[in-house]
Amino acid sequence: MRSLDRLISNLKRLPGIGPKQAERISLHLLRRPPEETRELVASLEEARRNIRFCRECHYLSEEPLCDICRDGAREPHTICVVEQPGDLVAVEKSRSYRGLYHVLHGTLSPLEGVAPKDIRAESLLERLKRSDGRIREVVLAMDPDMEGEATALYLAQQLRSYPVKVTKIARGIPLGADLDYLDEGTLTSAFEGRREF
Ligand SMILES: [Zn+2]
Structure with a gap:
Protein backbone atom coordinates (compact mmCIF):
# COMPACT_ATOMS: atom_id res chain seq x y z
CA MET A 1 0.00 0.00 0.00
CA ILE A 51 8.19 28.59 17.13
CA ARG A 52 11.47 30.23 16.30
CA PHE A 53 14.77 30.69 18.05
CA CYS A 54 15.22 33.20 20.86
CA ARG A 55 17.35 36.07 19.55
CA GLU A 56 19.42 36.07 22.74
CA CYS A 57 20.03 32.40 23.67
CA HIS A 58 18.70 30.57 20.56
CA TYR A 59 16.35 28.33 22.55
CA LEU A 60 12.90 27.70 21.07
CA SER A 61 10.46 30.56 21.51
CA GLU A 62 7.23 32.02 20.18
CA GLU A 63 8.41 35.52 21.11
CA PRO A 64 11.62 37.31 20.08
CA LEU A 65 12.91 36.50 23.59
CA CYS A 66 12.24 33.07 25.14
CA ASP A 67 10.50 32.43 28.47
CA ILE A 68 13.84 31.93 30.24
CA CYS A 69 15.47 35.11 28.92
CA ARG A 70 12.34 37.08 29.88
CA ASP A 71 12.12 35.55 33.35
CA GLY A 72 13.30 38.24 35.78
CA ALA A 73 13.61 35.67 38.58
CA ARG A 74 16.51 33.86 36.86
CA GLU A 75 20.04 34.35 38.13
CA PRO A 76 21.37 36.88 35.55
CA HIS A 77 25.13 36.48 36.02
CA THR A 78 25.63 32.96 34.65
CA ILE A 79 25.24 31.48 31.18
CA CYS A 80 25.13 27.71 30.71
CA VAL A 81 26.19 26.67 27.19
CA VAL A 82 24.50 23.54 25.81
CA GLU A 83 24.60 21.80 22.43
CA GLN A 84 20.89 21.40 21.68
CA PRO A 85 17.49 22.61 22.95
CA GLY A 86 16.90 19.10 24.37
CA ASP A 87 19.93 19.54 26.65
CA LEU A 88 18.46 22.76 28.02
CA VAL A 89 15.21 20.93 28.76
CA ALA A 90 17.15 18.20 30.60
CA VAL A 91 19.04 20.73 32.74
CA GLU A 92 15.80 22.58 33.52
CA LYS A 93 14.11 19.34 34.60
CA SER A 94 17.00 18.56 36.93
CA ARG A 95 16.37 21.89 38.72
CA SER A 96 20.10 22.11 39.38
CA TYR A 97 20.58 25.43 37.62
CA ARG A 98 18.80 28.81 37.77
CA GLY A 99 20.85 30.96 35.40
CA LEU A 100 20.61 31.79 31.70
CA TYR A 101 21.49 29.62 28.70
CA HIS A 102 23.11 29.66 25.31
CA VAL A 103 22.15 26.97 22.79
CA LEU A 104 24.83 26.25 20.17
CA HIS A 105 22.70 24.09 17.87
CA GLY A 106 25.64 21.82 17.14
CA THR A 107 29.17 20.86 18.09
CA LEU A 108 32.49 21.33 16.37
CA SER A 109 33.50 18.34 14.33
CA PRO A 110 36.55 18.61 12.10
CA LEU A 111 35.79 15.13 10.72
CA GLU A 112 32.33 16.16 9.58
CA GLY A 113 33.46 19.62 8.59
CA VAL A 114 31.55 21.51 11.32
CA ALA A 115 33.46 24.72 12.00
CA PRO A 116 32.87 27.48 14.60
CA LYS A 117 30.88 29.52 12.06
CA ASP A 118 28.39 26.63 11.74
CA ILE A 119 27.36 26.73 15.40
CA ARG A 120 26.06 29.68 17.44
CA ALA A 121 29.42 30.36 19.06
CA GLU A 122 30.08 33.89 17.82
CA SER A 123 26.80 35.14 19.25
CA LEU A 124 27.86 33.93 22.71
CA LEU A 125 30.90 36.20 22.54
CA GLU A 126 28.75 39.06 21.28
CA ARG A 127 26.38 38.48 24.18
CA LEU A 128 29.27 38.78 26.61
CA LYS A 129 30.44 42.01 24.98
CA ARG A 130 26.92 43.45 25.21
CA SER A 131 26.47 42.30 28.80
CA ASP A 132 29.05 44.81 29.99
CA GLY A 133 30.35 42.66 32.84
CA ARG A 134 26.94 41.46 34.00
CA ILE A 135 27.83 37.88 33.06
CA ARG A 136 30.37 36.54 35.55
CA GLU A 137 30.39 32.83 34.80
CA VAL A 138 30.02 30.67 31.69
CA VAL A 139 29.28 27.02 32.42
CA LEU A 140 30.18 24.65 29.58
CA ALA A 141 27.76 21.72 29.57
CA MET A 142 28.67 19.77 26.47
CA ASP A 143 28.17 16.03 26.02
CA PRO A 144 31.26 14.11 27.19
CA ASP A 145 32.26 12.89 23.72
CA MET A 146 34.95 13.95 21.24
CA GLU A 147 32.89 16.71 19.61
CA GLY A 148 31.72 17.98 22.98
CA GLU A 149 35.29 18.13 24.28
CA ALA A 150 36.53 19.91 21.14
CA THR A 151 33.71 22.44 21.42
CA ALA A 152 34.33 23.10 25.13
CA LEU A 153 38.05 23.57 24.45
CA TYR A 154 37.39 25.99 21.61
CA LEU A 155 34.93 28.05 23.66
CA ALA A 156 37.26 28.12 26.68
CA GLN A 157 40.03 29.50 24.46
CA GLN A 158 37.74 32.13 22.95
CA LEU A 159 36.47 33.15 26.38
CA ARG A 160 39.95 33.70 27.75
CA SER A 161 39.93 37.35 26.68
CA TYR A 162 36.69 38.03 28.55
CA PRO A 163 36.45 38.82 32.26
CA VAL A 164 34.36 35.73 33.04
CA LYS A 165 34.97 32.57 35.00
CA VAL A 166 34.70 29.57 32.67
CA THR A 167 33.62 26.31 34.29
CA LYS A 168 32.78 22.88 33.00
CA ILE A 169 30.23 20.52 34.49
CA ALA A 170 31.81 17.66 36.45
CA ARG A 171 32.94 14.37 35.08
CA GLY A 172 30.36 12.27 36.91
CA ILE A 173 28.79 11.92 33.49
CA PRO A 174 29.55 8.63 31.73
CA LEU A 175 31.75 9.04 28.66
CA GLY A 176 29.78 9.17 25.45
CA ALA A 177 26.51 9.90 27.29
CA ASP A 178 23.89 12.25 25.92
CA LEU A 179 23.08 15.08 28.31
CA ASP A 180 19.37 14.80 27.67
CA TYR A 181 19.34 11.10 28.58
CA LEU A 182 20.90 11.54 32.00
CA ASP A 183 18.84 11.20 35.14
CA GLU A 184 18.23 14.31 37.20
CA GLY A 185 20.47 13.24 40.09
CA THR A 186 23.50 12.79 37.81
CA LEU A 187 22.94 16.19 36.22
CA THR A 188 22.52 17.87 39.59
CA SER A 189 25.83 16.48 40.89
CA ALA A 190 27.51 17.40 37.59
CA PHE A 191 26.44 21.03 38.12
CA GLU A 192 27.35 21.09 41.79
CA GLY A 193 30.79 19.67 41.03
CA ARG A 194 31.59 22.02 38.18
CA ARG A 195 35.20 23.11 38.00
CA GLU A 196 37.05 26.02 36.54
CA PHE A 197 38.23 25.18 33.03
ZN1 LIG B 1 16.37 32.99 25.32
Whole structure:
Protein backbone atom coordinates (compact mmCIF):
# COMPACT_ATOMS: atom_id res chain seq x y z
CA MET A 1 0.00 0.00 0.00
CA ARG A 2 1.72 3.09 -1.25
CA SER A 3 0.21 5.63 1.19
CA LEU A 4 0.82 3.42 4.20
CA ASP A 5 4.44 2.85 3.15
CA ARG A 6 4.91 6.59 2.74
CA LEU A 7 3.49 7.29 6.20
CA ILE A 8 5.69 4.61 7.79
CA SER A 9 8.83 5.82 6.06
CA ASN A 10 8.18 9.40 7.24
CA LEU A 11 7.62 8.31 10.83
CA LYS A 12 10.76 6.17 10.76
CA ARG A 13 12.83 9.32 10.33
CA LEU A 14 11.81 10.58 13.78
CA PRO A 15 14.30 10.11 16.62
CA GLY A 16 13.72 6.97 18.65
CA ILE A 17 11.23 5.53 16.14
CA GLY A 18 12.28 2.26 14.48
CA PRO A 19 10.44 0.40 11.69
CA LYS A 20 8.27 -1.51 14.20
CA GLN A 21 7.16 1.60 16.08
CA ALA A 22 6.55 3.47 12.81
CA GLU A 23 4.24 0.70 11.69
CA ARG A 24 2.42 0.60 15.04
CA ILE A 25 1.91 4.38 15.09
CA SER A 26 0.66 4.37 11.47
CA LEU A 27 -1.90 1.64 12.12
CA HIS A 28 -2.97 3.37 15.33
CA LEU A 29 -3.53 6.69 13.54
CA LEU A 30 -5.57 4.99 10.82
CA ARG A 31 -7.83 3.39 13.44
CA ARG A 32 -8.56 6.70 15.15
CA PRO A 33 -11.23 9.23 14.05
CA PRO A 34 -10.09 11.58 11.24
CA GLU A 35 -10.39 14.65 13.56
CA GLU A 36 -7.50 13.33 15.60
CA THR A 37 -5.26 13.27 12.55
CA ARG A 38 -6.37 16.77 11.61
CA GLU A 39 -5.58 18.02 15.12
CA LEU A 40 -2.15 16.34 15.03
CA VAL A 41 -1.28 17.87 11.66
CA ALA A 42 -2.65 21.28 12.70
CA SER A 43 -0.62 21.32 15.94
CA LEU A 44 2.51 20.36 14.01
CA GLU A 45 1.95 23.11 11.47
CA GLU A 46 1.16 25.66 14.18
CA ALA A 47 4.33 24.80 16.08
CA ARG A 48 6.40 25.06 12.89
CA ARG A 49 4.82 28.41 12.07
CA ASN A 50 5.09 30.01 15.50
CA ILE A 51 8.19 28.59 17.13
CA ARG A 52 11.47 30.23 16.30
CA PHE A 53 14.77 30.69 18.05
CA CYS A 54 15.22 33.20 20.86
CA ARG A 55 17.35 36.07 19.55
CA GLU A 56 19.42 36.07 22.74
CA CYS A 57 20.03 32.40 23.67
CA HIS A 58 18.70 30.57 20.56
CA TYR A 59 16.35 28.33 22.55
CA LEU A 60 12.90 27.70 21.07
CA SER A 61 10.46 30.56 21.51
CA GLU A 62 7.23 32.02 20.18
CA GLU A 63 8.41 35.52 21.11
CA PRO A 64 11.62 37.31 20.08
CA LEU A 65 12.91 36.50 23.59
CA CYS A 66 12.24 33.07 25.14
CA ASP A 67 10.50 32.43 28.47
CA ILE A 68 13.84 31.93 30.24
CA CYS A 69 15.47 35.11 28.92
CA ARG A 70 12.34 37.08 29.88
CA ASP A 71 12.12 35.55 33.35
CA GLY A 72 13.30 38.24 35.78
CA ALA A 73 13.61 35.67 38.58
CA ARG A 74 16.51 33.86 36.86
CA GLU A 75 20.04 34.35 38.13
CA PRO A 76 21.37 36.88 35.55
CA HIS A 77 25.13 36.48 36.02
CA THR A 78 25.63 32.96 34.65
CA ILE A 79 25.24 31.48 31.18
CA CYS A 80 25.13 27.71 30.71
CA VAL A 81 26.19 26.67 27.19
CA VAL A 82 24.50 23.54 25.81
CA GLU A 83 24.60 21.80 22.43
CA GLN A 84 20.89 21.40 21.68
CA PRO A 85 17.49 22.61 22.95
CA GLY A 86 16.90 19.10 24.37
CA ASP A 87 19.93 19.54 26.65
CA LEU A 88 18.46 22.76 28.02
CA VAL A 89 15.21 20.93 28.76
CA ALA A 90 17.15 18.20 30.60
CA VAL A 91 19.04 20.73 32.74
CA GLU A 92 15.80 22.58 33.52
CA LYS A 93 14.11 19.34 34.60
CA SER A 94 17.00 18.56 36.93
CA ARG A 95 16.37 21.89 38.72
CA SER A 96 20.10 22.11 39.38
CA TYR A 97 20.58 25.43 37.62
CA ARG A 98 18.80 28.81 37.77
CA GLY A 99 20.85 30.96 35.40
CA LEU A 100 20.61 31.79 31.70
CA TYR A 101 21.49 29.62 28.70
CA HIS A 102 23.11 29.66 25.31
CA VAL A 103 22.15 26.97 22.79
CA LEU A 104 24.83 26.25 20.17
CA HIS A 105 22.70 24.09 17.87
CA GLY A 106 25.64 21.82 17.14
CA THR A 107 29.17 20.86 18.09
CA LEU A 108 32.49 21.33 16.37
CA SER A 109 33.50 18.34 14.33
CA PRO A 110 36.55 18.61 12.10
CA LEU A 111 35.79 15.13 10.72
CA GLU A 112 32.33 16.16 9.58
CA GLY A 113 33.46 19.62 8.59
CA VAL A 114 31.55 21.51 11.32
CA ALA A 115 33.46 24.72 12.00
CA PRO A 116 32.87 27.48 14.60
CA LYS A 117 30.88 29.52 12.06
CA ASP A 118 28.39 26.63 11.74
CA ILE A 119 27.36 26.73 15.40
CA ARG A 120 26.06 29.68 17.44
CA ALA A 121 29.42 30.36 19.06
CA GLU A 122 30.08 33.89 17.82
CA SER A 123 26.80 35.14 19.25
CA LEU A 124 27.86 33.93 22.71
CA LEU A 125 30.90 36.20 22.54
CA GLU A 126 28.75 39.06 21.28
CA ARG A 127 26.38 38.48 24.18
CA LEU A 128 29.27 38.78 26.61
CA LYS A 129 30.44 42.01 24.98
CA ARG A 130 26.92 43.45 25.21
CA SER A 131 26.47 42.30 28.80
CA ASP A 132 29.05 44.81 29.99
CA GLY A 133 30.35 42.66 32.84
CA ARG A 134 26.94 41.46 34.00
CA ILE A 135 27.83 37.88 33.06
CA ARG A 136 30.37 36.54 35.55
CA GLU A 137 30.39 32.83 34.80
CA VAL A 138 30.02 30.67 31.69
CA VAL A 139 29.28 27.02 32.42
CA LEU A 140 30.18 24.65 29.58
CA ALA A 141 27.76 21.72 29.57
CA MET A 142 28.67 19.77 26.47
CA ASP A 143 28.17 16.03 26.02
CA PRO A 144 31.26 14.11 27.19
CA ASP A 145 32.26 12.89 23.72
CA MET A 146 34.95 13.95 21.24
CA GLU A 147 32.89 16.71 19.61
CA GLY A 148 31.72 17.98 22.98
CA GLU A 149 35.29 18.13 24.28
CA ALA A 150 36.53 19.91 21.14
CA THR A 151 33.71 22.44 21.42
CA ALA A 152 34.33 23.10 25.13
CA LEU A 153 38.05 23.57 24.45
CA TYR A 154 37.39 25.99 21.61
CA LEU A 155 34.93 28.05 23.66
CA ALA A 156 37.26 28.12 26.68
CA GLN A 157 40.03 29.50 24.46
CA GLN A 158 37.74 32.13 22.95
CA LEU A 159 36.47 33.15 26.38
CA ARG A 160 39.95 33.70 27.75
CA SER A 161 39.93 37.35 26.68
CA TYR A 162 36.69 38.03 28.55
CA PRO A 163 36.45 38.82 32.26
CA VAL A 164 34.36 35.73 33.04
CA LYS A 165 34.97 32.57 35.00
CA VAL A 166 34.70 29.57 32.67
CA THR A 167 33.62 26.31 34.29
CA LYS A 168 32.78 22.88 33.00
CA ILE A 169 30.23 20.52 34.49
CA ALA A 170 31.81 17.66 36.45
CA ARG A 171 32.94 14.37 35.08
CA GLY A 172 30.36 12.27 36.91
CA ILE A 173 28.79 11.92 33.49
CA PRO A 174 29.55 8.63 31.73
CA LEU A 175 31.75 9.04 28.66
CA GLY A 176 29.78 9.17 25.45
CA ALA A 177 26.51 9.90 27.29
CA ASP A 178 23.89 12.25 25.92
CA LEU A 179 23.08 15.08 28.31
CA ASP A 180 19.37 14.80 27.67
CA TYR A 181 19.34 11.10 28.58
CA LEU A 182 20.90 11.54 32.00
CA ASP A 183 18.84 11.20 35.14
CA GLU A 184 18.23 14.31 37.20
CA GLY A 185 20.47 13.24 40.09
CA THR A 186 23.50 12.79 37.81
CA LEU A 187 22.94 16.19 36.22
CA THR A 188 22.52 17.87 39.59
CA SER A 189 25.83 16.48 40.89
CA ALA A 190 27.51 17.40 37.59
CA PHE A 191 26.44 21.03 38.12
CA GLU A 192 27.35 21.09 41.79
CA GLY A 193 30.79 19.67 41.03
CA ARG A 194 31.59 22.02 38.18
CA ARG A 195 35.20 23.11 38.00
CA GLU A 196 37.05 26.02 36.54
CA PHE A 197 38.23 25.18 33.03
ZN1 LIG B 1 16.37 32.99 25.32
